Amino acid sequence: MTAADKTSRPERKRGSGVKVVYDLLRDEILDLVLPPGSPIDEVQLAERFKMSRTPIREALVRLAGEGLIDTLPNRSTMVSNIDFMNMHTYFDALVLMYRITTRLAAEHHRPEDLRVIRAHQAEFAKAVEEQDALAMIATNAALHSAIAEAGRNPYFTGLFGRLLNEGRRLLRLYYQSYDDRLPQRFVDEHEDMIAVIAARDVEAADRLAKVHAEQIVDQIQKLFTRGGHLNVAL
Amino acid sequence: MTAADKTSRPERKRGSGVKVVYDLLRDEILDLVLPPGSPIDEVQLAERFKMSRTPIREALVRLAGEGLIDTLPNRSTMVSNIDFMNMHTYFDALVLMYRITTRLAAEHHRPEDLRVIRAHQAEFAKAVEEQDALAMIATNAALHSAIAEAGRNPYFTGLFGRLLNEGRRLLRLYYQSYDDRLPQRFVDEHEDMIAVIAARDVEAADRLAKVHAEQIVDQIQKLFTRGGHLNVAL
DNA sequence: TGGATTTTATTTGTCGACAAGAAATCGACA
DNA sequence: TGTCGATTTCTTGTCGACAAATAAAATCCA
8 A cells, every 4th residue: 555645645634633733832932932922823734734724723622621722702812911010919829839739649649659759759850950941841741740730630630731831932931041050959949748648748838838838939020020120022 | 684584593692602602511510400420421422502512512621621511431421429538628728718819909909899798698698587598608608709809819719609609519419408597607707808908907707717617617617417308329 | 151252333533625715916097 | 395195015814725733433254
């Protein structure tokens, strides 16, 4: 059989198109390859991925459902802006979810969860050591996602995942304009958190998570009040 | 001009199709008109709403994004089941969101918020008085949504809204199998909550919300352990 | 008759094309 | 020359049809 026949090439499994577009577009948005406000053109994406507009649109609908893109009716659709005005609402939610997920992880984790968590922590430590900002962001989010998963509450993990994603965009700004020296503290704090989770010390988990989260929030807030060089439009 | 020309009738504004389908399907799912497990047939919906499958599919994608329907790749799509096994995760999330949104409402509400909240409370009281179960469910959700809105944190209101929706399905079972006598207590508790919100007493708001939420959770849990007559497949 | 395999049927995923809406462009007139 | 209006253009929303994938039905062989 001539599978590589040029005349009739699907070249791609049936249901996979949307996922490819969705994943890639999501990463490009979160890594600020597509900065907030960037226009999203369906036909451009269609020819870029060599597929019809239909699967593209489905991916865009899902992205819009997660608030990563805004779509004006009958008019353009663009990458959603980072809302610097109501940033505190984001921080409030983030701190609370840090606390509750860590707390639940201490309560409900199973042995295999700890292995996964420790693996992510090792990757994070490596990223810090190598001063790889992008890897730091990604592995940090993965670590806390893993902790949240161990808490086994899909409602919290869902919201927390979205917050961490939104945070990826913020941290991207953060690490762009700062020296990458600070994060060693985060490695240590992660170690402490994992220890109390393993010990099933719920209250200590809550306390450490709170401190850890507020640590991060403080750093970011300090950056913004000092007037970091924001290279995105407000 | 012959706007009512039968041969070429759009008969419907351009971007409105999806919203109509989405809203109606959502309500039918939440009111258990479409019980969990019901198959969703695209072409059937297409001819029911007299439109192409494309806008139907977009509505379904959005519903799937909110977890209201499950879609098997390349195969059927159906109304998502109510997860009775992990119900406690739902209750945990619900209680916490009740607390945090009420707390934030006490902190951040503005005068006009109180008017809206009191209006919803009046409607809820009327529904209770008239023993209208469906109206009780709807107005209760609307009331607490309004309180959450007054807290002005879109992340929390988003999750809370989804939880209240999911709760509409549960409460539908609840009110189906119980006498509708209990809820007078809820009216009083609502009054107390609104009072402490208006007084900006954050701690009291938190406390009352916690009691109120656990009240509801207890009622529902009692129903299930007593073996309510569930008319849906497990 | 029972099990495996081929055939059919149904439903979803994808495509190309067309039409409607809104901004941008062009033109007429004061 | 400035402003208002018509036209053009460009993007999105919708449509009907086709193709792939899977389940069900039918057929064949032992």
